Amino acid sequence: xxxxxxxxxxxWAIAPFTIVTVFAIGILLYETFFPDNDRGVELPFxxxxxxxxxAAIASLLAWTDGPAAYGGTFSTDGVAVFTNMxxxxxxxxxxxxxxxxxxxxxxxxREFHSLVLFTLAGMMIMGGARDLIVxxxxxxxxxxxxxxxxxxxxxxxxxxxxxxKYFLLGAFATSFLLYGIALLxxxxxxxxxxxxxxxxxxxxxxxVLAGIGMxxxxxxxxxxxxxxxxxxxxxxxxxxxAVTALMAVGVKAAAVVGTARLLLTGLEGMHAEWSAVLWWLxxxxxxxxxxxxxxxxxxxxxxxxxxVAHAGYLFAAIAAGTPRGGGAVxxxxxxxxxxxxxxxxxxxxxxxxxxxxxxxxxxxxxxSRRPLLGGAMVLFLLSLMGIPPLAGFVGKLYIIEALVxxxxxWLSVILILNSVVSGYYYLRxxxxxxxxxxxxxxxxxxxxxxxxxxxxxxxxxxxxxxLFPDLALDAARDSFAALR
Amino acid sequence: MTLFWIxxxxxxxxxxxxxxxxxxxxxxxxxxxxxxxxxxxxxALEAYLIAFLQVIIYAGAILVLxxxxxxxxxxxxxxxxxxxxxxxxxxxxVAALLMLELGAVASMEHGASPAQAGPKDFGxxxxxxxxxxxxxxxxFELTSILLLVALVGAVVLxxxxx
Numbered sequence: 001x002x003x004x005x006x007x008x009x010x011x012w013a014i015a016p017f018t019i020v021t022v023f024a025i026g027i028l029l030y031e032t033f034f035p036d037n038d039r040g041v042e043l044p045f046x047x048x049x050x051x052x053x054x055a056a057i058a059s060l061l062a063w064t065d066g067p068a069a070y071g072g073t074f075s076t077d078g079v080a081v082f083t084n085m086x087x088x089x090x091x092x093x094x095x096x097x098x099x100x101x102x103x104x105x106x107x108x109x110r111e112f113h114s115l116v117l118f119t120l121a122g123m124m125i126m127g128g129a130r131d132l133i134v135x136x137x138x139x140x141x142x143x144x145x146x147x148x149x150x151x152x153x154x155x156x157x158x159x160x161x162x163x164x165k166y167f168l169l170g171a172f173a174t175s176f177l178l179y180g181i182a183l184l185x186x187x188x189x190x191x192x193x194x195x196x197x198x199x200x201x202x203x204x205x206x207x208v209l210a211g212i213g214m215x216x217x218x219x220x221x222x223x224x225x226x227x228x229x230x231x232x233x234x235x236x237x238x239x240x241x242a243v244t245a246l247m248a249v250g251v252k253a254a255a256v257v258g259t260a261r262l263l264l265t266g267l268e269g270m271h272a273e274w275s276a277v278l279w280w281l282x283x284x285x286x287x288x289x290x291x292x293x294x295x296x297x298x299x300x301x302x303x304x305x306x307x308v309a310h311a312g313y314l315f316a317a318i319a320a321g322t323p324r325g326g327g328a329v330x331x332x333x334x335x336x337x338x339x340x341x342x343x344x345x346x347x348x349x350x351x352x353x354x355x356x357x358x359x360x361x362x363x364x365x366x367x368s369r370r371p372l373l374g375g376a377m378v379l380f381l382l383s384l385m386g387i388p389p390l391a392g393f394v395g396k397l398y399i400i401e402a403l404v405x406x407x408x409x410w411l412s413v414i415l416i417l418n419s420v421v422s423g424y425y426y427l428r429x430x431x432x433x434x435x436x437x438x439x440x441x442x443x444x445x446x447x448x449x450x451x452x453x454x455x456x457x458x459x460x461x462x463x464x465x466x467l468f469p470d471l472a473l474d475a476a477r478d479s480f481a482a483l484r
Numbered sequence: 485m486t487l488f489w490i491x492x493x494x495x496x497x498x499x500x501x502x503x504x505x506x507x508x509x510x511x512x513x514x515x516x517x518x519x520x521x522x523x524x525x526x527x528a529l530e531a532y533l534i535a536f537l538q539v540i541i542y543a544g545a546i547l548v549l550x551x552x553x554x555x556x557x558x559x560x561x562x563x564x565x566x567x568x569x570x571x572x573x574x575x576x577x578v579a580a581l582l583m584l585e586l587g588a589v590a591s592m593e594h595g596a597s598p599a600q601a602g603p604k605d606f607g608x609x610x611x612x613x614x615x616x617x618x619x620x621x622x623x624f625e626l627t628s629i630l631l632l633v634a635l636v637g638a639v640v641l642x643x644x645x646x
Contacts, residue, residue, distance in 0.1 A: 005618040014622070021629060028636065070622040111640045118633045125626060137626040141633055148637035163641075186589070204592045210585065 005071055013069035013076050015058040016084055017124045023051030024117035031110045044113045045099050045450075051117060052092045055124070059084040065482050072194055073131035078479020082330050083127030083257045086337050090250035091120040093341045093457065098242040099450040101348050105240055107153050115145040115152075116246060123254035130265070132181045132191040135258055139177065139222060143170050146251055150239040162238025169231040173221030180214030183207050193266030200269040212267060212274055216281075219262075222255035223311045226285040236304035241351070244300060245344035248307045253333045256311070260318045260326050265483055271321045278319035279411060285312030286418040293425045297360050299347055302425060303340070306384065309422060310336055316411050317399040325402040326480030328395075331473050335395040335465050339383040342458025346377045349451050363429060365438030374433045376459050381426040383462045386419045391465035398473065487528050495521040508554045512547065519543040531607035 068075030122142025151163025289309030
């Protein structure tokens with residue numbers, strides 16, 4: 001008789017995942033049995049939000065520092081719960097952006113909602129994975145719906161191109177991931193982080209190093225660090241903006257946390273080796289992302305490169321290799337979610353039907369046309385730049401603190417220099433909004449209550465986390481400190 | 485050991501045919517042959533379950549799928565072109581590198597090799613099932629969701645435009 005390894009601890013551990021999955025399937029079933037395309041998206045939207053709230057509550061209830069479930073391969077510890085929260089936020093705000101936007105760009109597919117929920121389910125698995133196979137499946141459950149979402153606007157060639165590029169490069173990255181997992185398994189005889197960590201000392205070194213290298217390549221693809229970032233700008237530009245927001249925040253957050261947990265727990269014994277690799281990746285990513293962003297005129301392509309640069313900041317914090325660095329990563333992800341989602345929401349608000357309004361000059365005069373929206377955008381951009389007292393500043397400050405704390409002074413200097421460079425292109429948008437007159441006639445904007453709510457939520461988060469970072473920061477730090 | 489060498493001399497040329505032949509249908513048929521040889525190797529290693537899975541899943545289901553794809557897309561035998569040959573050179577380079585890497589790893593001192601360290605009934609139906617439903621229960625559950633997601637995604641992208 002087989003003793004099936006499923007008990008109360010296991011049920012709780014995957015409760016958030018189960019809830020999100022059940023709601024995703026529920027939406028699919030509803031759309032199957034009541035196929036009426038003109039009904040509007042409000043019902044599936046609110047149903048999804050209900051699922052997200054349920055998942056958030058379940059995450060908090062399932063929070064445990066006890067032994068991991070499923071024989072130590074998955075757990076809802078602090079890191080997982082924090083990641084869940086960031087990803088739920090990203091999914092919720094992306095759905096909110098999509099309410100009117102998806103109709104506006106002619107996407108009738110109501111599967112949008114359930115695909116976003118499936119992506120979120122994958123992210124939740126990645127946040128809690130303590131085993132390479134679980135990590136791999138989490139990445140795939142997250143990525144497959146993301147590929148489809150990138151191409152959901154089927155009448156648009158760019159969207160299709162984005163989906164295909166994303167899919168092919170994602171599949172390529174997966175092959176690296178599997179090769180790396182196979183090598184590590186061959187060297188250590190297990191795929192669980194705890195077992196790998198214990199067996200590292202006696203494992204053949206070349207196989208372990210090759211395995212780690214492959215894993216970093218694969219995860220680097222998903223995060224979008226240089227030199228594995230080539231897909232990012234095209235995909236971010238081609239995908240519908242609400243999906244771009246989800247990819248730039250949620251997918252990236254899950255991949256970064258997956259990387260951090262793997263390196264800081266399973267492969268902690270090889271810290272000296274991987275930290276050197278991450279050092280160079282972080283420097284290349286920050287610098288290239290920021291320098292290339294300067295040359296961009298498209299307001300979706302510019303945030304794409306800026307998001308590459310932010311991936312560099314996050315990898316720098318992982319390179320610190322301490323729980324402190326891990327805490328800084330988590331906190332920065334939360335901050336990044338608020339400010340980046342806010343900026344994308346403003347980009348959607350400025351666009352209208354059939355006129356994507358994605359050129360920088362389309363923002364000209366926004367400050368006088370729609371002062372509130374313009375003002376919110378200024379705060380998001382200043383926060384992305386890292387200006388006090390906004391959240392972005394606090395986030396960068398703690399990354400730098402973690403770096404200095406682990407003797408990585410040069411990396412922190414490079415990070416600060418990069419922040420200065422990034423100021424150039426963020427300020428350019430602000431100047432365009434407030435110093436230039438509108439070049440074209442802009443009709444009265446339609447009422448977009450959901451979008452404005454989204455901007456408002458992001459704004460509150462950006463300002464609040466800047467002024468009162470303690471609660472979130474302590475939670476982030478404690479969760480990584482409790483990891484070992 | 486004799487069996488292994490006989491199989492090896494049959495398998496390697498077949499595997500090379502998969503990659504080198506110009507006609508995709510021949511490549512697919514060579515792949516069937518290769519997969520069967522590997523299945524026999526599994527039998528020789530007394531890993532009967534894996535041998536069966538190899539035949540049923542790879543030589544059966546996946547190969548049928550590949551043949552379907554080839555016939556639906558009506559792929560022509562490829563024409564040689566300068567671009568192709570540069571890419572082929574790159575391919576050989578990467579393959580050589582991987583061979584070197586595999587050789588280096590294989591020739592090293594081994595720690596606990598998982599197959600040798602396994603219990604006596606390693607690879608039997610019972611032991612695989614025990615592993616699947618205890619140690620790897622979560623991946624087992626996740627795989628089912630993954631398949632569902634892939635299905636839904638394919639339908640969303642392939643459905644007629646409304």
